[in-house]
Amino acid sequence: MFRISLLLAAVFAAGSITAMPALAADLALVLLNDVSKSMDDSEYEMVKDGYRAAFSDPEVIAALIGNSGGVAVAYVEFSGRNEIQLVRGWEVLTDARSARDFGEAVSRAPRTSAGNTALAAGLAGAAKLLMDGGFGAARQVIDVASDHPSDGGRTANVRDAVVAAGITINALPIVDNQPIGTFDGRMTYSTAEWGLLSLIHI
Numbered sequence: 001m002f003r004i005s006l007l008l009a010a011v012f013a014a015g016s017i018t019a020m021p022a023l024a025a026d027l028a029l030v031l032l033n034d035v036s037k038s039m040d041d042s043e044y045e046m047v048k049d050g051y052r053a054a055f056s057d058p059e060v061i062a063a064l065i066g067n068s069g070g071v072a073v074a075y076v077e078f079s080g081r082n083e084i085q086l087v088r089g090w091e092v093l094t095d096a097r098s099a100r101d102f103g104e105a106v107s108r109a110p111r112t113s114a115g116n117t118a119l120a121a122g123l124a125g126a127a128k129l130l131m132d133g134g135f136g137a138a139r140q141v142i143d144v145a146s147d148h149p150s151d152g153g154r155t156a157n158v159r160d161a162v163v164a165a166g167i168t169i170n171a172l173p174i175v176d177n178q179p180i181g182t183f184d185g186r187m188t189y190s191t192a193e194w195g196l197l198s199l200i201h202i
Contacts, residue, residue: 025067025069025070025071025072025092025135025138026067026068026069026070026071026138026139027067027071027072027138027139027140027141028071028072028073028090028130028133028135028138028139028140028141029071029072029073029074029140029141029142029143030073030074030075030076030089030126030129030130030141030142030143031051031073031074031075031076031106031143031145032076032078032122032123032126032142032143032144032145033047033075033076033077033078033145033146034077034078034079034117034119034122034144034145034146034147034148034174035077035078035079035111035112035113035114036078036079036080036113036114036115036116036117036148037079037114037115037116038117038147038148039114039146039147039174043147043174044111046174047145047174048106048107048109049107051075051103051106051107052103052104052106052107053103054103055093055099055100055102055103055104055106056099056100056103060099061095061096061099064093064094064095064099065094065095065096069138070092070093070094071092071093071094072089072090072091072092072093072133072135072138073089073090073091073092073093073102074086074088074089074090074091074129075087075088075089075106075109076089076122076125076126076129077111077112077113078113078118078119078121078122078125079113079114079115079116079117079118080113080115080116080117080118080121081116081118081121083112083113083115083118084118084121084122084125085112085113086129087106087109087112088102088105088106088109090133117146117148117151119144119146119148119151119154119155120151120154120155120157120158122144123142123144123155123158123159123162123169124158124162126142127142127158127161127162127165127167130142130167131165139168140166140167140168141167141168141169141170142162142167142168142169142170143170143171143172144169144170144171144172145172145174146171146172146173146174147173147174147175149173
C-alpha cells in the first residue's frame with residue numbers, strides 16, 4: 001500500500017503542464033492491474049486496498065491538487081488477450097473528495113477475469129486508451145501492477161512503441177513466496193525469475 005502511495009505521489013507531482021485548456025487534465029494516468037490466474041485473491045485484494053489507501057493519502061492528494069488542470073485516471077484490469085476491461089474511468093480528479101471517491105470505487109469493483117497473462121495486449125490496450133483520450137499535451141502514464149516475472153521478451157516491442165509515443169510506464173512488481181505448481185512445491189514466484197526485486201521486464 002505504501003509503495004502505491006509513493007508511486008502515485010511521484011507521478012502526480014512530476015512536472016505539471018502549464019497553460020492547459022480549462023477542461024483538460026495535466027496528467028492522464030492508467031492504472032493497469034494484472035488479474036490473471038497467478039494473482040490469487042489475497043494479491044488482488046492487496047492491490048485494490050493499496051489503491052484505496054493511496055487515493056486517500058494526504059501526500060498523494062496534495063500532489064494531485066498541485067496539478068491545476070486535474071488528473072484524469074482510469075482503472076483497467078487485464079489477464080488473457082481478450083480479457084482487457086476498463087473498470088473505471090475516465091474520471092478527472094481535482095480535490096480530496098474526488099480522489100477518495102475514485103479509490104473507494106476501484107476497491108469495491110468486482111474482479112473481471114482470471115485468465116492467462118497477456119501483458120503485451122494489456123499494455124497496448126492501456127496505451128490505446130490514452131491515445132484515444134484526446135488529452136493534448138498532458139503527461140501520459142501507465143502504472144502496471146503485476147506478479148508476472150517474464151514473458152520471454154514478447155512485450156518488448158510493445159513497450160518500446162509505447163515509450164516512443166511519449167507514454168511513461170511504471171512497474172509495481174508483486175513478489176511473493178507462494179508455490180507455482182512445481183512437482184516438489186519448492187519453487188515460488190519470487191525465486192523463479194524475479195531475482196532480487198527486479199522490475200517487470202516489459
